[in-house]
Amino acid sequence: QVNQIIATCMSLGMFVSINQRLDAETLALVAEEFGYTIEFVSAEVVESIIEEEDKEEDLQDRPPIVTVMGHVDHGKTSLLDHIRQANVIAGEAGGITQHIGAYSVTREDGRQITFLDTPGHEAFTAMRARGAQVTDIAIIIVAADDNVMPQTVEAINHAAAAGVPIVFAINKIDKPGANPDRIKEELANMNYLVEDWGGKYQCQEISAKNGVNIEELLEKVLLEADLLELRANPNKRAVGSVIESSLDKGRGYVTTLLVQSGTMRVGDMILSGSHYGHVKAMFNERNQKVDEVGPSEPALVLGLNGAPQAGERFNIMEDEREAKDIATKREQLQREQGMRTKKHITLDEIGRRI
Ligand code: GDP
Numbered sequence: 001q002v003n004q005i006i007a008t009c010m011s012l013g014m015f016v017s018i019n020q021r022l023d024a025e026t027l028a029l030v031a032e033e034f035g036y037t038i039e040f041v042s043a044e045v046v047e048s049i050i051e052e053e054d055k056e057e058d059l060q061d062r063p064p065i066v067t068v069m070g071h072v073d074h075g076k077t078s079l080l081d082h083i084r085q086a087n088v089i090a091g092e093a094g095g096i097t098q099h100i101g102a103y104s105v106t107r108e109d110g111r112q113i114t115f116l117d118t119p120g121h122e123a124f125t126a127m128r129a130r131g132a133q134v135t136d137i138a139i140i141i142v143a144a145d146d147n148v149m150p151q152t153v154e155a156i157n158h159a160a161a162a163g164v165p166i167v168f169a170i171n172k173i174d175k176p177g178a179n180p181d182r183i184k185e186e187l188a189n190m191n192y193l194v195e196d197w198g199g200k201y202q203c204q205e206i207s208a209k210n211g212v213n214i215e216e217l218l219e220k221v222l223l224e225a226d227l228l229e230l231r232a233n234p235n236k237r238a239v240g241s242v243i244e245s246s247l248d249k250g251r252g253y254v255t256t257l258l259v260q261s262g263t264m265r266v267g268d269m270i271l272s273g274s275h276y277g278h279v280k281a282m283f284n285e286r287n288q289k290v291d292e293v294g295p296s297e298p299a300l301v302l303g304l305n306g307a308p309q310a311g312e313r314f315n316i317m318e319d320e321r322e323a324k325d326i327a328t329k330r331e332q333l334q335r336e337q338g339m340r341t342k343k344h345i346t347l348d349e350i351g352r353r354i
């Protein structure tokens with residue numbers, strides 16, 4: 001009963017009104033008075049938006065989303081840069097690329113591939129930790145003049161844990177000390193037997209620096225994609241994930257979003273975490289304006305009123321009021337949880353404060 005709760009609060013030295021929100025700690029204290037313990041659920045759970053299941057007939061093919069992972073200096077950046085540059089030359093004018101955390105390439109046969117171009121594979125793990133599964137296929141790159149290294153193993157394990165198929169790229173085959181067979185043997189010792197050794201893992205020897213066999217590698221990625229039968233419904237309001245977000249002096253908050261299904265358009269009302277805003281403008285990694293972004297496509301978006309975290313989900317809302325309403329609730333819950341976690345101080349901290 002409300003009266004009992006108010007009375008209890010008073011007995012705890014708090015004078016509260018009937019429609020007042022209590023912070024987490026107070027709630028726990030009051031509940032305790034009544035012999036209950038409270039379990040707090042996260043803000044995302046409370047205010048998550050229920051996304052409709054798509055009907056079979058609404059689904060259409062979508063491009064694969066690919067992440068490149070591997071040990072430091074084995075050639076991730078070189079490979080991603082080469083693919084991007086090759087695409088710029090093949091594509092229309094407007095050559096200079098900007099780093100937006102993801103880009104999409106269109107091949108001569110019209111097939112598209114989206115690459116997540118996030119530094120290292122930290123972003124991949126950060127996103128996975130937040131429950132966002134954005135990668136369809138992982139390219140694991142290993143330098144042929146080196147060995148399978150700890151970060152290579154880590155990358156393989158991450159992909160395996162996520163259930164993401166792997167294509168191996170054995171890089172730097174142009175180097176004098178290169179020995180691709182040694183890498184294949186090391187992989188075999190880990191139970192990753194590559195195709196030309198009778199195994200099931202596709203593998204391509206490449207030189208990222210000289211652009212050798214990159215087309216062949218992408219062919220194998222597309223073959224893997226075919227097996228996955230990737231599909232999404234483009235004809236609904238967009239949903240997807242935040243790739244990265246930051247504050248830009250001139251443009252305000254700039255956010256790279258990856259649409260996972262539906263279509264995002266200029267003017268749409270985005271909600272992500274506790275941030276929202278109309279899409280003012282969208283750009284691709286070549287800094288060209290785009291009006292529409294479909295499934296598996298990334299875009300740099302202007303117009304959000306803050307920077308959501310990488311891996312955060314985004315939704316397109318009916319209108320600003322709805323977005324603001326949910327954003328406000330999420331913010332409030334986050335604040336309350338923040339207060340709660342701040343109250344958990346260790347004895348060590350108390351010692352330091354004194
Ligand atoms: P990352 O740390 O995995 O992003 O590796 P980078 O792409 O930065 O490459 C590390 C170094 O290896 C750079 O100096 C590259 O120029 C060089 N490198 C990358 N790919 C190749 C290659 O195919 N052949 C040769 N010879 N050098 C390469």
Ligand code: MG
Nearest residue numbers: 076077078120
């Ligand atoms: Mg790099």
